[in-house]
Amino acid sequence: MNALDEAGVEYEFDGANPDAGHNWNAWQENLSDFAQRLFQEPPFTGMSPGHTAIDEPFETPESGTTPTPWVSEGGFVTFETTTDFADAEHVTVWANWGPSHLWTRVELTSVGDRWQGTVGPLEPGWYHYRFIIDMESTKDTSNPTSVTSEPTWSQFLVPGERARLVSPVPEGEGGTVQEMSYPSIVGQDRTALVWTPPGYDEARSEPYPVFYLQHGGGQNYTDWLEMGQAKNILDHHFIDGNLEPMVVVMGNGNVDDFTTELLDNIAPAAEEQLNVSAEPQRRALAGLSMGGGQTMRILTERPGEFGYVGVFSAGYSGDGSDLDVDAINDGTTLLRLYNGNITDFTYGGVVNAMEVFDRAGVEYEFDGWFEGPHGWDTWQHDLTDFAPRLFRTSTADDSDGIEIEATVPEVADGYLSLSIADDDTVTLGEATNAGDRLVMSGTLPTVTVTDSRTEEQASGTGWALAGRASDLVGEQGSIGADHLGWTPSLVSERDGVTAGPDVHSVLSGGGGLAAPQRLAEATHAGRTGSTSVSSQVQLEVPVDTEPGSYTGAVTVSLFPVD
DSSP states (O other), rough: HHHHHHTOOOOOOOBBBOOSSSHHHHHHHHHHHHHHTTTTTOOOSOOOOOOBOSOOOOOOTTTTTOOSSSOOHHHHHHEEEOOGTTSSOOOEEEESSSGOOOOOOEEEEEEEEEEEEEEEEOEEEEEEEEEEEEEEEETTTTOOOOOOOTTTTTEEEEEEEGGGGOOOOOSSSSOEEEEEEETTTSSEEEEEEEEEETOOOOTSSSSSSEEEEEEEOOOOOTHHHSSSSSHHHHHHHHHHSSSOOOEEOOOOOOSSOOIIIIIIIIIIHHHHHHSSSSOOGEEEEEEETHHHHHHHHHHHHTTSSSSSEEEEEEEOOOOOOOHHHHHHHHOOOOEEEOOOOTTTTTTTHHHHHHHHHHTTTOOOOEEEOOOSSSSSHHHHHHHHHHHHGGOOOOEEEOOOOEEEEEEEEEEEEEEEEETTTEEEEEEOOOOOSSSSSEEEEEEEEEEEEEEEEOOOHHOEEEEEEEEEOOOEETEEEEEOOHHHHEEEEEESSTTTTEOOOOBBBBTTTTTTTSSSSSEEEETTOOOEEEEEEEEEEEOOOOOOOOOEEEEEEEHHHHHHHH
């Protein structure tokens, strides 16, 4: 463009497309824009919506002069191979920067005796990647990071406020990581990593509560530090005042009988070598994937061993007949389940766990479906949410439930009435009949959130309001909570506060309210004061639904979020 400007050539520039690079996504959009300008008046002038001007050239460091990748201030990341692969025929970088943090590949270009490419802008956070060089997975040897369980992986951090809790704290301000040796059922000593908080006192009269944190399959005791950024998360929460002083033990879960390994080997070694409690209500256990399955097994087979239990991306495959519900409920202060979105292969197992627990009466909390895969983005979130809940008397602010009663008339002609608790009743008009369903709606009572926390108490968090429905049950049968949907709205608009997305019922292709769904959320900047939220509630049932009255409830929960 500089040359065209100097030559006096008249031209238009469509701007830089922030959502596409040197690929068909960009070129398809280019053609779509260009074609409608040919042989006619253009529909608009100037750059396409969302495109940006280029103020200055994008420049990267001279090849071979810095560690890779190089991260610019705007979140653009440039990769470069060493000269060892000058003769390669095809090089890509494969990383977790795709939709919902899924792994996708980007081709690199041969530049002299190296291969180079730039991606972005990327959201703040940790990314992990590997080169694929002529179909072989290859470590970026110019990147000093390493992953013990994945020798070809490297990592980089795109800094930013959203990544604050997973970023390192200033030198000397965080906790300490040390090794702990313990005898293993494999016949030899093994190593665990231990995080102790700032100011840890080996001689403290009251032993510290202890949190046992486990890795997944194909991983090792090093992964929670190397990939999960556990030290950074714990350090920040402690400094922010959100973490009860505790000791965190990360052991090796690669054994056939982890229950025995933990209870007979790891925990006794921790109690002998560290100033930690052996009391169940002062002990917590959580794990991801395989470690989550091990955690679930201990919960169900040895209830009461740990007062706080977190299950990350792991389900329950039983029918509930093996559950000692009273022992689980009496011995567990907090049982909280976590999972990624539908791409997480444990999704079905978690759904089954909640269905069985609901039916059996097991008391638990569900964090909702995190927008991430079966991967470290999801598990970093899980630890960030779970750790501050440990060894405290209150974990969430939940409503007692808003009663819903639906009455199906003798003749399913599209008329129903929906009653809300406190005798608030909505009489529904004629339902829309799509041939296979009756659709009816009512209004949820107004829910008001008041946030008067100080800045110190809030520690950079906002809040989220979520709701979940039970099944509607009557003498003639039940209507699943997945037949309910809603359209949240704010009673009055406020900066920094947004209503949750529309949720469609299973008959309209959605998941309904069987799992927690957001009613509203506030950023840290918009959190203070009172906010009133309401929602239109839609119930869709097949036209052959048995007539009669059905009753259920919507439970609303309020919790802090980063």
